[in-house]
Amino acid sequence: MTIAQTPPPAGGPALSVRDISKSFGPVKALKTASLDLMPGEVHALMGENGAGKSTLVKILAGMHAPSGGAILVDGVQTALPSPRRAAEAGIAVVHQELLLFGELTVAENVFAGHYPRKGGMVDWAFMRRRAQELLADLDCHDLDVDRKLGSLSVAMRQRVEIARALNHNARVLILDEPTAALGERDADRLLEIVLRLRARGVAILYVSHRMNEIFRISDRMSVLRDGTYIATRNARETTEGALISLMVGRPVDQMFPKTEVPIGGPVLEVRGLSCGPMVREASFTLHKGEILGIAGLVGSGRTELAHVLFGVTPAQSGTIHLHGQEIRIASPRAARDAGIAYVPEDRGAQGLVKPLPIRENISMAVLDRISPAGLINRAKEAAVAKRGFDMLGVRASGPEQIAGQLSGGNQQKVVIAKWLQTNPWVLILDEPTRGIDVGAKAEIHRLICELAGQGLAILMISSELPEVLAMSDRVMVIAEGRIRATLPREDATPEAVGHAMTARRSAS
Amino acid sequence: MLKRHGHETVLAGLVVIALVVMSFQSAQFLTTGNMLNQGRLMAEVALVALAMTFVIVSGGIDLSVGSTMGLCAILTGVLWQNMGLPLGVVLAIIPLIGLICGLFNGFLIIRVGMPPLIATLGTLALYRGLAEGISQARSVRGYPEWFAAIGQGSILGLPTQIWILGIALIVAGVILGLTRWGRTVQAIGYSEPAAHFAGLPVNGAKYAVYAVSGLAASLAAILFVSRVSTTRSDMGTGLELDVITAVVLGGTSIFGGRGTIIGTALGLILVQVLKNGLSLAGVRGDGTLVLIGVVLVLTLVAGAFMENRVRR
Numbered sequence: 001m002t003i004a005q006t007p008p009p010a011g012g013p014a015l016s017v018r019d020i021s022k023s024f025g026p027v028k029a030l031k032t033a034s035l036d037l038m039p040g041e042v043h044a045l046m047g048e049n050g051a052g053k054s055t056l057v058k059i060l061a062g063m064h065a066p067s068g069g070a071i072l073v074d075g076v077q078t079a080l081p082s083p084r085r086a087a088e089a090g091i092a093v094v095h096q097e098l099l100l101f102g103e104l105t106v107a108e109n110v111f112a113g114h115y116p117r118k119g120g121m122v123d124w125a126f127m128r129r130r131a132q133e134l135l136a137d138l139d140c141h142d143l144d145v146d147r148k149l150g151s152l153s154v155a156m157r158q159r160v161e162i163a164r165a166l167n168h169n170a171r172v173l174i175l176d177e178p179t180a181a182l183g184e185r186d187a188d189r190l191l192e193i194v195l196r197l198r199a200r201g202v203a204i205l206y207v208s209h210r211m212n213e214i215f216r217i218s219d220r221m222s223v224l225r226d227g228t229y230i231a232t233r234n235a236r237e238t239t240e241g242a243l244i245s246l247m248v249g250r251p252v253d254q255m256f257p258k259t260e261v262p263i264g265g266p267v268l269e270v271r272g273l274s275c276g277p278m279v280r281e282a283s284f285t286l287h288k289g290e291i292l293g294i295a296g297l298v299g300s301g302r303t304e305l306a307h308v309l310f311g312v313t314p315a316q317s318g319t320i321h322l323h324g325q326e327i328r329i330a331s332p333r334a335a336r337d338a339g340i341a342y343v344p345e346d347r348g349a350q351g352l353v354k355p356l357p358i359r360e361n362i363s364m365a366v367l368d369r370i371s372p373a374g375l376i377n378r379a380k381e382a383a384v385a386k387r388g389f390d391m392l393g394v395r396a397s398g399p400e401q402i403a404g405q406l407s408g409g410n411q412q413k414v415v416i417a418k419w420l421q422t423n424p425w426v427l428i429l430d431e432p433t434r435g436i437d438v439g440a441k442a443e444i445h446r447l448i449c450e451l452a453g454q455g456l457a458i459l460m461i462s463s464e465l466p467e468v469l470a471m472s473d474r475v476m477v478i479a480e481g482r483i484r485a486t487l488p489r490e491d492a493t494p495e496a497v498g499h500a501m502t503a504r505r506s507a508s
Numbered sequence: 509m510l511k512r513h514g515h516e517t518v519l520a521g522l523v524v525i526a527l528v529v530m531s532f533q534s535a536q537f538l539t540t541g542n543m544l545n546q547g548r549l550m551a552e553v554a555l556v557a558l559a560m561t562f563v564i565v566s567g568g569i570d571l572s573v574g575s576t577m578g579l580c581a582i583l584t585g586v587l588w589q590n591m592g593l594p595l596g597v598v599l600a601i602i603p604l605i606g607l608i609c610g611l612f613n614g615f616l617i618i619r620v621g622m623p624p625l626i627a628t629l630g631t632l633a634l635y636r637g638l639a640e641g642i643s644q645a646r647s648v649r650g651y652p653e654w655f656a657a658i659g660q661g662s663i664l665g666l667p668t669q670i671w672i673l674g675i676a677l678i679v680a681g682v683i684l685g686l687t688r689w690g691r692t693v694q695a696i697g698y699s700e701p702a703a704h705f706a707g708l709p710v711n712g713a714k715y716a717v718y719a720v721s722g723l724a725a726s727l728a729a730i731l732f733v734s735r736v737s738t739t740r741s742d743m744g745t746g747l748e749l750d751v752i753t754a755v756v757l758g759g760t761s762i763f764g765g766r767g768t769i770i771g772t773a774l775g776l777i778l779v780q781v782l783k784n785g786l787s788l789a790g791v792r793g794d795g796t797l798v799l800i801g802v803v804l805v806l807t808l809v810a811g812a813f814m815e816n817r818v819r820r
Contacts, residue, residue, distance in 0.1 A: 332704060333707040333708075333709060342705065349702065350702055353703065354698070354699070355765060360695075364706040367691060367692070367708065368688055371688040376686060376687060418706065
């Protein structure tokens with residue numbers, strides 16, 4: 001079951017990538033990427049969306065065959081025609097979308113595809129013991145390996161996936177945006193695990209957009225841009241700004257271009273809003289031109305609060321006033337009619353209909369307003385799409401391009417463009433920059449400030465504390481379905497917010 | 509054109525090829541009389557297939573259409589002959605029955621949350637069981653002349669069914685391609701959560717597609733009873749398979765989202781041409797089935813291949 005292996009030659013790289021290229025038809029996703037990964041190093045792989053990181057990761061995982069170049073494992077040229085062969089070569093990959101089986105138990109997932117046998121039967125006892133050992137190594141001492149995977153949190157599932165990778169005695173571990181779906185605290189624990197594996201001599205290739213993480217754990221960083229290898233830097237000898245310029249190809253002035261906007265009267269007044277266990281007696285007021293940030297861990301009830309305000313799960317009690325008038329929001333459509341817009345957390349599944357063109361996505365929320373007697377007015381639709389497309393500076397061949405083909409940042413612009421067509425008073429942004437590369441991130445931030453400047457009242461939910469702190473006029477901290485604290489910009493320090501997030505109710 | 513309609517293009521080519529090949533097999537095939545008669549014969553399947561296109565584009569399926577048709581057919585006879593209602597009144601009630609059957613499917617799928625396949629598999633049995641229970645194995649005959657005119661008569665030299673189909677085709681094509689309702693159904697099929705989060709009336713649209721599917725099945729029942737001048741409880745058995753074959757052959761994705769009315773029309777024509785042409789050429793029924801199966805698989809593969817080629 002485990003693969004016999006000789007220790008790597010001292011000093012040599014565990015994995016070398018030499019001039020790897022990959023084309024999909026006429027599209028060159030990767031041209032001449034090269035990289036050395038040393039044992040016991042954390043090597044960050046960076047680049048904007050579409051730079052070729054995921055393609056490189058998939059080649060190393062044995063999922064794509066490279067069009068050219070060579071891969072050397074311990075100095076020996078190795079072909080990786082399938083994920084199984086990659087695993088046998090000691091390369092383990094934890095993908096961005098976890099590839100696990102929700103209906104199987106933790107132990108079964110750890111051994112998926114490689115069940116240990118004893119006399120022709122699956123050796124369940126060994127499987128469970130070994131799974132327990134592996135997970136204990138990853139700081140999960142108390143996890144019941146007989147639980148169904150689907151019942152675990154994202155953070156736990158990820159640890160199971162890492163355990164599965166380590167089960168093959170991987171000497172190269174590739175993590176593709178492992179913290180993208182994690183809250184601050186789970187992300188911290190994951191980083192500790194990564195550092196522990198490094199100490200054991202595992203060579204780690206770490207793909208992430210989060211700068212603070214990368215600087216905390218990486219020894220070296222390599223940057224890809226437009227499918228081409230740009231440079232490798234030692235962590236100690238470079239800065240965030242320098243890396244971003246390498247990734248974007250031009251200097252980026254500001255990550256968080258917060259502009260001061262005069263804050264007007266109250267727009268949205270929420271009192272005692274409740275719905276199930278995740279939204280309990282929420283009360284707050286949102287003003288014209290204000291950005292109210294919501295900080296909270298994943299599962300704290302922040303998205304649930306947004307869903308109540310947007311009518312996805314209508315409130316069970318409490319009141320909502322918009323411009324002083326009490327409104328009832330029973331459906332997303334009612335929310336839209338009242339002037340509330342919501343850019344959802346899951347862009348791919350909730351924000352966009354990916355197979356449809358940009359035009360049809362932008363017009364979707366106002367479809368009934370441009371369809372007298374049901375017939376869609378094509379000229380009006382084209383005008384709506386063009387306006388949204390131009391206003392947000394979507395980078396695409398045109399409004400007829402399929403939305404799913406765009407990069408994350410441009411997809412998000414399409415979602416925002418769609419909602420701006422409804423002329424909302426209140427814009428709720430749920431994780432507006434999740435999975436978006438740095439260049440586009442700064443652009444979205446600038447856009448949010450502009451919209452606030454135009455008088456929109458903005459409620460912004462984010463897992464990234466720096467983003468919340470830098471962008472918000474006030475920060476509302478949510479934990480266990482309750483608003484624990486509301487801090488004005490001056491008082492919203494990472495410590496204060498962190499304290500409010502984790503403090504027990506009795507202590508706050 | 510090819511980019512988004514590769515499948516329809518392949519299909520149109522196949523229809524032409526089939527027409528040419530079949531016309532060489534039998535002198536009776538490519539005659540006006542035969543063509544018009546084929547239009548008459550395919551009307552029931554076609555009417556239901558147009559409605560089914562919406563159901564499948566929305567990401568659902570309706571297996572109960574054949575049973576709905578059977579139930580509506582038997583009720584036509586029972587309400588008229590056994591209950592003594594005037595036939596005109598019965599013809600007004602039957603579409604309501606079809607509508608109710610469809611709405612009940614919608615209720616199971618939307619409110620109860622059953623998967624469409626399971627819900628309509630259940631009502632397939634339920635509606636057929638009701639039909640058989642009501643009919644008590646009797647058949648009803650002796651419909652008046654004026655009623656037979658619907659299924660057997662002609663207007664301006666064309667069979668009544670051709671007119672009905674033509675109108676239904678245009679209405680369905682306009683709704684699916686040009687209106688916000690069609691767009692809504694399509695968006696739901698591609699991604700129901702995204703449609704919901706965009707404020708589209710997801711539940712209303714889903715109720716509508718199942719209701720229309722039931723309605724189409726009831727209209728098909730009236731056409732069929734009128735055409736054959738008799739009523740039996742086993743009418744429409746297996747209709748769902750002919751209907752789904754035509755829709756899927758027409759390029760509608762069984763996963764929802766993609767689909768056109770013109771594709772469904774071409775799919776219907778191709779199946780009918782093969783059936784009729786082969787039987788005129790003396791091929792046995794089972795041979796025809798095999799060929800339809802092969803054509804279905806090959807068209808889907810070719811359509812997918814072309815669209816991928818063009819997209820790259």
